[in-house]
Amino acid sequence: MNNTPRPAQKKRNRLLLLLLPLPLLLLSCSQDQGSPPASAEAKKKMPVPVVTAQAEERTVPLELRAVGTVAASASVAITAQVEGELREAHFREGAMVKTGDLLFTIDPRVHAAQLQQAEAALARDQAQLEHARKQAARYTSGGKKGFVSEEQIDQALANVAALEAAVQADRAAAAQTRLRLEFCTIRSPINGLTGSRLVDPGNLVKANDKDQPLLSIRQLQPAHINFSVPERYLPEIRRRLAAAPLEVRVPAPTEDTILARGELRFIDNSVDAGTGSIRLRGVFTNEDGQLWPGQFVNIVLILGSEERAVVIPSEAVQNGQQGEYLYVVTPERQAELRKVSIARTLGELTVIREGVRPGEIVVVRGQLRLTPGSAVKPAERDQGPTKNE
Template identity: 50%
Template structure:
């Protein structure tokens, strides 16, 4: 009695050569915002979780002490400049009379040295004014990049200290663009280097449950060493993330496209069976008997397997009903779509 089976043809097609991994989303840049001057925090100009632009005002430190310091520095500079100008004029007068012998060289040298000292004092006061202006500018703490602001860690009214590493005001993460980091086994390293040398490699990142909406990016980094503990090498892909689908800290499924294998022989994954001697398929012959055929497998795709050796294009392989088969048995091919069957009639 013929055994009913479902079959599929062996087809020749182009198959993408891909690597799959689990990746972790990382911010393109992360900045921990700190105060650069000491003073009272007088205002917070944003909300937690808000998208901020580079240059946006985030915090304000009481500027009054720094305004007073700047005015004092400017006044000192003005006084030193006046004294310097007077010393220069005096040095010029002494120079002209010293050449005629009316004053001693020692007196002239003393006046000239005083003028040079005042010039140095003016340069120091100019630096003090610039420093005071800079400190006053630091009272307005602005975003250094486009990104998403995290939790506010210091509220209005607190005294903040300059460059206090223990008191970060807020952390900003840049999410457009954004990175996805993942690792692949080291045996793929030669292929990676070969294909990276010729073109940009496309990377797809998919959030679990959102398989129909992958994000597209490009491989941008290959680590310079293999992790000896795991035998893997780290890679990093850059995504524009214009829609902000990817978020720092997420885990995503990663698909790295290396190249395309042309003319590959492909069968459904259901057709492949595993025996004591390795993988095999049942091939349906023209007389509707089956033949046991050992095969050498290549890479797998989503719904199919590449067969490197053992079958030919156009042959039919059994993809359902193998458990009731043995070599040489008679089969009938069930057409699942139309509900028809082909039988061998003597």
């Protein structure tokens, strides 16, 4: 017996399979049409969880921030002052040296011989001068008795004057040669840090060769930091500097500690016309050697302090097309959008010039999910910096 379905039966089965889900689909549609859609107002009333902080009134420092470059307070290029063979280097590269420390020795033998020659010439002329003075004295005495002519007396006195001049020249020559001999030992003129040795022992060095220094030394204690600020701050800086010294700080990259403290010691005598900024210099004792020449550091110039300033966490402030704004939580726990005017930013804190009053609650996290009038579910802000969600 053949159980294979006929073609007509296959068509009926296929039609039944297609029509079977239709009642279920109609039932679902009828249920959707019967339930009202969720209103936008209901969604708006759903509280948005946010993290908040209270605006506080504090005494905050008046400060300017900039990026500065560390420089040595003194820098010396050591060159030879006499010509000769460089015999020995007495220092270690990259080590600290003090004023008067021996750095190099140049072969002194030639200059020692020249000094002996100069001293011998001085002794010879001194002996001749002594003899000429005695002879001039005898001629003068004999002239009074008529034994010596005036011409002989004048000649004797002229010999004395000539030999006195020769002795003076010999003394100068001997002093100059002695000085050249002293220059064969090269000593450090400052306290500082040595660089790399630029000429090795055994080489012939020339006197006062600026193109070939032997060594560079930089003084790091104290250290200088050069930085610039916009020229609009110049009158305020000058006014406050005239009243009291101004502190300059170098904060750590994380802003949690101060690496170095110094004082403002220099204001340039002109404004840079290209940048509209004025160059300043802070001086630091740098006793711990934290500051290194050529290093870029953040600079904070303390101008004074401002009392009763309104401060909030910096992360509460948002930037929009209309400028800076933030959300304030109203007593009804709704988000109110406020435009704010910022005086300045102090790391994790922002000083508000206008827009927020002390005691008001601002949103520091969760702003991106808020719209004006949104209901909020506030939670207190944790300690430490956080990022907007």
